[in-house]
Amino acid sequence: MSGAVLGISGLRIGVKDAGGVRELTRGVSLEVRRGEFFALVGESGSGKTITAQTALGFLPRPGGVLLEGDVRLEGEPVFSMPEERLRELRGGRVGMVFQEPSSALDPLMRVGDQMREAVRLHGKAGDVEKRVREMARSVELPERVIDAWPHELSGGMLQRAVVAMALAHRPALLVADEPTTALDVTIQAQVLDLLDRLRRETGVSVLFVTHNLALVAQRADRLAVMQRGEIVEEGTPAEFFRAPRHPYSRRLLAAVPRLPEVLEPAPEERPAPEGPALAEARGLRVRFPAKFSLFGKPKEWVEAVRGVDLAVRADSALGLVGESGSGKSTLGQTLLGLIRPSEGEVFLDGRLVSDAKGFAKRSAEEERRLRRAFQIVFQDTGSSLNPRMTVRQILSLPMIRHGLCGRADAERKCAELLDMVELPRDSLSRFPHAFSGGQRQRIAVARALSLRPKLLVCDEIVSALDVTVQAQILALLKRLRAELGLSLLFIAHDLAVVREVCEEVAVMKDGEIVERGPCASVFARPSEPYTKKLLAAVPRVGEG
């Protein structure tokens, strides 16, 4: 049986705020057919989540209004349903999976109890215990999970449990809003496979909302691209990837960092850098106390970095990849002397910076020179800039501190920095909240580069950004590298991104470096099973 499970036509939704009604979706129409995997792709703010949530009769809060249009679930108009009917619909005929699995479950209730609740919710209980076990089995969760607390499970397992609950009543439609964004790539692939299998087995339609085009390239039956509240293109992935019609789609597609199917050594591949080590770690271990005894003495430790030897040489770019919790961020910060190692030694510019005894004593002058030469940019664009300072202050204060400019020529220097990262000069007197995430990340990069460092550590600087913005930042970094002769330690979990900017890559797992070498050879012939797994899990934009 075919036909539309969800039909949205001419949907216009707005929110009321001080300045009247602002339109969020401008006439969106789409149709999800029975048993179909429909992907709704768009950047943040494009209105994709708002569109998807109307399938459950939700409007954005506060102040959301339906201006025009019609949403029908199996032919029945959702927005004219009485309240009880809507409740039956939610969790009954439509299941919902959100982005963050750790906040989708109540931390004070056992997973099993929450699954039982989901089963009982819509009356037709039957044998609850049997059904819960069935549900767990269907999402490939071991039965012990039923008695576990949410905090005892990994993100992937939690998301499986959420999917199981969403499917408890064999809904006609499953709305999945970025369900894998918070997960590591290998887990991402597993959850996607699971959704795919469940769809084939139960015939549920899936409306999959994501910003990651590559993720759905191979799985979706059809996809629609949204931009600024409108669907700009719709079709099968094959059509779409062969010939995207809308300029925005083309831009989106071009921005996806990709790993070539067959990895030939890149033509511009340079020989492994041989220069002096700018930053070097020898036998590095970093531990954090995990549990404390009654008297406040650490009893148990978590080892984030376990015995790493690593050197970043002058004029090179080293990528450090690994899943979350692999210790790559800790390693990066320890390498800059921001975290104290528990064992081993860290050298910057050939001088001992810290070892197990603590940070090496340095004069204030030395400290300043060191800080200047080694810079770091962090992931979180929301908090990387002081909200109380103007961009002028943010950029000029470090330069003044390091004597790179006086108060007089600060203005000119700041303007130059803005030119370098391609931001308008009138940004100087603005405050961080006036900028988007990508723009803020540019400012953070400009700030780090204002001191003319030798080495820049980029700690997941693009992972929170949309693909097109991501591509811009990566291009910027590549250009700056060429212009300034900068060395990079590029920390990321996305292999494709690393390949874009680095010649060398080190793969980290559980605090150890399991494989390292030139990008081309590591990606073409990974020797470690873990690296292979990581590579296999990278979503690819299909070629046809």
Add this chain to the structure above:
Amino acid sequence: MEKRRNADGRAAGENLSLARLRWNRFKSVRRAYASLVALGVAFAISLLGPLVAGDKPLLMKYEGRLLVPVFAFHSDAEFGGSRASEADYLALKARPDFAEGGNWMVFPIVPHDPLRSYIDAPEPPPHAPSAEHWLGTDGSARDVLSRLIHGFRVSMLFALSLVTVSALFGVLAGGLQGFLGGRFDLAAQRFVEIWSALPFLYVVILVGAVFGRSFGMLLLSMALFEWIGLSYYMRGEFLRLRNFGYVRSARALGMGRFHVFVREILPNAMTPVVTLLPFNLIGGIGSLTALDFLGFGLQPPTPSWGELLAQGLQHLYAPWIAGSVVAALFVTLLLATFVGEGARTAFDPKAERR
């Protein structure tokens, strides 16, 4: 996820500082803004003190000379009296020969000193409200309205100083705890816990008994305890903020500790100070009133609301005493609460994110 903040390109007003945005948001809460203005005006008026309520003329003419007795001392003898002490202008005005000489004087709106007793009135005090004494007089025949105005000034000055001193100390103590962390924080936190367990009222009474009950002494002994509450908030804010990207970035950029404390963290940690300020002010006014009421507050005969309240209780048959001071307290505290509400709205992180 990239924030949507300027995806749709916000119009003018986008480029305001955070402080400015918050002030605008505060002003948009009409009730709070009006309350702040009302409190400010009332405080400003009370600050004028003897220019508003006092028994010395603002300006007078005596035998062809223009005098400003509010600011200058004139003895009784100058006006043909016998005493060398300051002239009693109310009595002078009543003298039959005064007006005859073409002399005149202009009194403040409330022509009564808060300390002056009208004991020569025919009936025993307290006197009911009249054209002379708009809110009547108290048990010692002193003008209630004048004492209210001067008491308001004393209360506000006391509460403001208390809030300022305790905020300074609380910010410094809590800030250092959160900033330095580690052993210092641990030790300081234990000290604060022990300190906060001291019975506040007894200490205030004790200090008053040993060192006397002056304005400064009372302020000091209350400030000794008042800072604790704020230091908890500051400690928490500093602990939270020191792991923020811009603070870590500042450290990585080689900025000094002083810069990180003062420029990076402090301005962002002030939210609890500002939002709690109106409520702390209320607390300060309340505490002073309570201490005065119990007789452990400011030295009599300082005009004070607590002392008036106590009189109101003694003279329950004279409802104008208790009635007026309760009304004044009520209005003041209500206005301050409205201001506090507005401040809370202005600093609402949810509004910030939109």
